[in-house]
Amino acid sequence: MTSWDGPAAIRQSPPVDLSVPYDAAWVKDKVILITGGASGFGAGFVRQWANSGSTVIVGDINVEKGDALVREVRNETGKDSVHFVHCDVTDWQSQVNLFKEAVKLSPHGGIDAVVANAGIAGADPMQRPRGLNAAEPPEPNFKIMDVNCTGVMYTAHLAYYWLPRNPGSTPCNKDSAPANTTRDRHLLLLGSIASLAPIVGQPQYGAAKHAVLGLFRSLRATSHLGGVRVNLLCPYFIDTPIVTTLARVVLAGGAMGKVEDVVDAGTRFVADSRILGRALVVGPKVTLKQLDDGEWDLVSKDTPGVIETAVWEPCADDWEEVDAFDRNIVRILNAVQASRGWIGWAKDMIKAVLYGLGYGRS
Numbered sequence: 001m002t003s004w005d006g007p008a009a010i011r012q013s014p015p016v017d018l019s020v021p022y023d024a025a026w027v028k029d030k031v032i033l034i035t036g037g038a039s040g041f042g043a044g045f046v047r048q049w050a051n052s053g054s055t056v057i058v059g060d061i062n063v064e065k066g067d068a069l070v071r072e073v074r075n076e077t078g079k080d081s082v083h084f085v086h087c088d089v090t091d092w093q094s095q096v097n098l099f100k101e102a103v104k105l106s107p108h109g110g111i112d113a114v115v116a117n118a119g120i121a122g123a124d125p126m127q128r129p130r131g132l133n134a135a136e137p138p139e140p141n142f143k144i145m146d147v148n149c150t151g152v153m154y155t156a157h158l159a160y161y162w163l164p165r166n167p168g169s170t171p172c173n174k175d176s177a178p179a180n181t182t183r184d185r186h187l188l189l190l191g192s193i194a195s196l197a198p199i200v201g202q203p204q205y206g207a208a209k210h211a212v213l214g215l216f217r218s219l220r221a222t223s224h225l226g227g228v229r230v231n232l233l234c235p236y237f238i239d240t241p242i243v244t245t246l247a248r249v250v251l252a253g254g255a256m257g258k259v260e261d262v263v264d265a266g267t268r269f270v271a272d273s274r275i276l277g278r279a280l281v282v283g284p285k286v287t288l289k290q291l292d293d294g295e296w297d298l299v300s301k302d303t304p305g306v307i308e309t310a311v312w313e314p315c316a317d318d319w320e321e322v323d324a325f326d327r328n329i330v331r332i333l334n335a336v337q338a339s340r341g342w343i344g345w346a347k348d349m350i351k352a353v354l355y356g357l358g359y360g361r362s
Contacts, residue, residue, distance in 0.1 A: 011224040012277040013174035016268075016313050026178045026271035028053035031106040033099065035089050035155055036118025038065040040240035044263040045115065047073055049270065050082045057102040059087030059095075060118070089118045089151030090143075099158045110166035112184040113270050114159035116152045116212075119190060120144055121242050124204045148208035152189065156215060159187045163228050171227025174276050181273040185227050188269050189216050191234040193281060196314055213279075217315065220277035229276040231269040234314065235262050236283035255284035261310040278313065285310040 027049050037046045038060035050056050050073045060066040066084040073082045083105050087098040102111055122144065163169075169183035193199075194206045195213035216232040223230045237243055238257040262282045269275055287306045288296045299306055337344070 010221050010277065011172075011174065012220065013275050016275060016278050016280065018309065018311055018313075022268050022272045023179065024048065024052045024267050024271055026181075026273075027267065029055075029107075029182050030112040030184060030270070031055045031057070031102070031108070031110060032113040032115065032270065033057045033059065033102045033111050034115040034117050035059045035087060035095075035098070035151070037115075038062045038069050038084075040242055041235070041238060041259045041262040041266075042115075042117045043069050044259045045117070045266055046082065047076070048263050048267055050077050050079075052267075053081075055081045055105070055107060056083070057098070057105055058082065058084045059089070059098040059102075060084070061086070061088050089154065090146040092154055095151075095154045095158055099162055103162065108167055108183075110169065110183070111159075111162050112166060112169070112182075113186040113188065114155060114163065115188045115190070115266070115270070116155040116159075117188075117190045118147060118151055118155075119192075119242070120147045121202070121205050124202055142204065144204040145208050148205065149211045152208075152212055152215065156187060156189070156219070160226060160228060163187065164226050169227075172223065172229035172273070172276055174274050176273045178271060178273045184273055185229065186270060186273070187219070187228055187230045188266065189230065189232045191216065191232050191279070193234055193236045193283070195232075195234050196281070216279065223277060229273070231275060231277070232279035233262065233266055233269070234279060234281045236281065238262055238282070257283045257310060258285070261285065265311050279315050281312045281314055282310055283312075 030049075032049055032054050034042060034045060034056065036042045037056070037058040039062070042058075042060075046056050046058055046069060056073075058066055058070065063084075063086055066086070070082050070084040074080055083101075085098050085101045086094075088094040099111070103109060120143065124144065163185040166183055166185055169185050172185055189212055191212040192205075192209040194202065194209040198206050213232070213234075216230060219228075219230045236257045238259060240259060243256065265280045265282050269278075269280075285308060287299055287301045287303070287308045289299045289303055289306050291297055301308070
């Protein structure tokens with residue numbers, strides 16, 4: 001029996017080889033829309049891509065920071081190819097307006113890349129509820145979920161509308177030539193290390209970022225249908241204003257990641273049109289050596305055979321090697337389908353049609 005080749009079926013590119021260089025100049029002439037780009041590594045993305053020749057449309061709720069960033073970058077580049085548009089990502093119409101304005105500002109009338117970067121963190125009322133003596137429980141503030149989950153879903157939905165309409169673009173292809181692929185269709189999602197592991201005291205943030213991971217894993221399985229390539233960045237704690245004083249106290253003695261490493265990983269995704277359906281974790285730069293059992297060990301820089309990196313790839317073999325439970329449950333379900341055969345399929349089809357006509361509903 002021939003095994004199913006998952007990566008080939010969904011047209012996913014192979015795991016990212018970080019030793020292979022990319023050229024940041026590959027983003028030249030691309031039109032990139034980024035939410036939450038007024039500060040943090042979002043602002044780092046804007047500076048990098050604008051300096052590499054992109055047209056960048058920054059959507060952010062903070063008008064003061066957004067305007068200031070655009071003025072600074074225009075002075076640096078000597079070009080007016082960076083634009084700020086006020087946007088509240090939790091408001092559907094505000095995001096619709098952002099995308100429409102981006103298309104108007106685009107030199108070619110289309111969008112090559114959408115970066116769902118907007119995100120917030122903070123005290124979580126779910127973990128620390130107030131008013132426990134009140135007659136009724138107080139309504140919680142789910143702003144973190146609104147921005148980090150609903151806002152990202154809005155952005156992804158709009159990206160899937162506009163990206164396939166990008167003039168001169170073609171469906172994504174892992175065998176494309178990035179140096180010549182000026183018109184692109186790329187959605188870059190911003191997850192977090194909280195997409196992969198829990199952060200104590202931050203259930204809302206963790207739930208939202210787990211949702212972004214789920215969105216990524218679902219979209220990349222069918223991204224070839226609309227020709228949109230989907231990738232994901234999962235930064236660890238990065239030295240930006242989103243890391244609160246309390247978080248810095250908790251992290252004391254450890255290490256945080258650097259903005260430039262996140263920008264580098266994000267630029268690789270945006271620039272290299274051959275990368276489809278991949279995720280990268282960005283953390284503090286460390287020196288590692290791979291052991292015989294495949295595990296990594298933290299070692300000193302003078303140890304033979306070490307590598308220095310701030311980037312790792314999670315979910316690299318999702319479609320080839322999944323955990324034992326997934327393998328077993330899928331095998332069992334496939335066996336059930338095989339045992340029922342075409343007769344079972346025909347019965348289910350008849351039931352489905354009747355259900356659609358209103359029969360058999362309770």
